[in-house]
Amino acid sequence: xxxxxxxxxxxxxxxxxxxxxxxxxxxxxxxxxxxxxxxxxxxxxxxxxxxxxxxxxxxxxxxxxxxxxxxxxxxxxxxxxxxxxxxxxxxxxxxxxxxxxxxxxxxxxxxxxxxxxxxxxxxxxxxxxxxxxxxxxxxxxxxxxxxxxxxxxxxxxxxxxxxxxxxxxxxxxxxxxxxxxxxxxxxxxxxxxxxxxxxxxxxxxxxxxxxxxxxxxxxxxxxxxxxxxxxxxxxxxxxxxxxxxxxxxxxxxxxxxxxxxxxxxxxxxxxxxxxxxxxxxxxxxxxxxxxxxxxxxxxxxxxxxxxxxxxxxxxxxxxxxxxxxxxxxxxxxxxxxxxx
Numbered sequence: 001x002x003x004x005x006x007x008x009x010x011x012x013x014x015x016x017x018x019x020x021x022x023x024x025x026x027x028x029x030x031x032x033x034x035x036x037x038x039x040x041x042x043x044x045x046x047x048x049x050x051x052x053x054x055x056x057x058x059x060x061x062x063x064x065x066x067x068x069x070x071x072x073x074x075x076x077x078x079x080x081x082x083x084x085x086x087x088x089x090x091x092x093x094x095x096x097x098x099x100x101x102x103x104x105x106x107x108x109x110x111x112x113x114x115x116x117x118x119x120x121x122x123x124x125x126x127x128x129x130x131x132x133x134x135x136x137x138x139x140x141x142x143x144x145x146x147x148x149x150x151x152x153x154x155x156x157x158x159x160x161x162x163x164x165x166x167x168x169x170x171x172x173x174x175x176x177x178x179x180x181x182x183x184x185x186x187x188x189x190x191x192x193x194x195x196x197x198x199x200x201x202x203x204x205x206x207x208x209x210x211x212x213x214x215x216x217x218x219x220x221x222x223x224x225x226x227x228x229x230x231x232x233x234x235x236x237x238x239x240x241x242x243x244x245x246x247x248x249x250x251x252x253x254x255x256x257x258x259x260x261x262x263x264x265x266x267x268x269x270x271x272x273x274x275x276x277x278x279x280x281x282x283x284x285x286x287x288x289x290x291x292x293x294x295x296x297x298x299x300x301x302x303x304x305x306x307x308x309x310x311x312x313x314x315x316x317x318x319x320x321x322x323x324x325x326x327x328x329x330x331x332x333x334x335x336x337x338x339x340x
Contacts, residue, residue: 022164030160036272037167038229041174043252043264045221048178050258051187052211053194054111057246058099058119059222064241065122066092066223067230071142072132074231081145085227092223093216095122100212116243126238138237142230163232170228174221179261181217190214251289255296257303266304 022030046059070088073079079087099118106114126133133139144158145166157163181187192200193207201207230236256267271292275285300306 018168019165022161027160030164032272032276034160034164034167034232035229036269037164037171038225039249039252039268039272040265041171041225041228042222043249043256043268044175044178044261045218045225046249046253047258047261047264048182048187048190048221049214049218050253051182051190051194052214053197054107054211054215055250056103056115056215057112057243058115058122059218060241060243060246060249061119061122062092062096062219063222063226063229064126064236064238065095065219065226067226067236067241068126068133068139069223070227071139071230071236074143075139075141076132081143081231082147085145085224085231088227089220089224092226093220096216096219097212100215104208104211104215119246120243123238123241134237136238138235138240139230140235142234142236144231144234158232158234167228167232170224174224178221182261186210186213248289251293255293255303257300257305259302260305263303263305270304 022033025033042059042063049056049059066088068088069091070081070084073087074081074084077084099115103111103114103118126138127136129135144163146154146157148154155162157166182190189200189205190210190213193205193210197207226236226241229240252268252271253264254267255271256265257263271289274288278284278288281288296303300310302309
């Protein structure tokens, strides 16, 4: 069966597994799954930005902008949480639109440093302004969503299982939108800008506009992830969205691989599960992550997503050698040699 035909049954099996998963987990494991789903949305939205060839260090701060905005709207402005979460995502997207004017005057290393400076300026403002951001302690007692269904009564979204399903639905829809966008004409143009920016400009493509569009859309979904995060844990503070969190996002994306849509998802899932398994050795996590990152960059340039192809090529090479007669040498490739 072709890989394309396997995709639909595999996705269906994955959906069934994800729906049934929380009932076989302990409380702290359910919390872990909610957090993992949130970070899956963060790395997937970051990949949209990476499609244009630009890597920023402000993505997690924009996630925090969505969290802070949603928390303030729900707690102080009296907004319904259902309305506050998308509004928080829109605030993150609007902030990204404002930042795009100075940031996209730069590229490459300068864009990376500029995004870091902008992110730290935003994050430190949350630390120094007690009103309304709560200072270093942040905002606490953030309300959870409330929903009453006919015949079922009120649903307590502050409990792990209901909030897990809420997060699963929101992240699932968001991933579908991001996937469709990537494979649309807009997404293909963004990818072309990454690899052939001068050529794209020569045929009339406004590279600045497309890079800014990717930045704004990615920030919207990062802000939505931040809103989901803060309304479950009930708190939002500057430490949650610092540069250390951004470094882990970069590691997840690089280790998973950016050549395919599923690469960052694989990276965050594998490394987060490893981190959960070695939770007792917290002080060794930077060393473990560093070793994995170096090994992947040396031996898997396409990331973990390229590992099956590497294994398949190795197996085929071994079969080719085993099929040779005893004492025979592997035939040389003269396809590129000159004929005399």
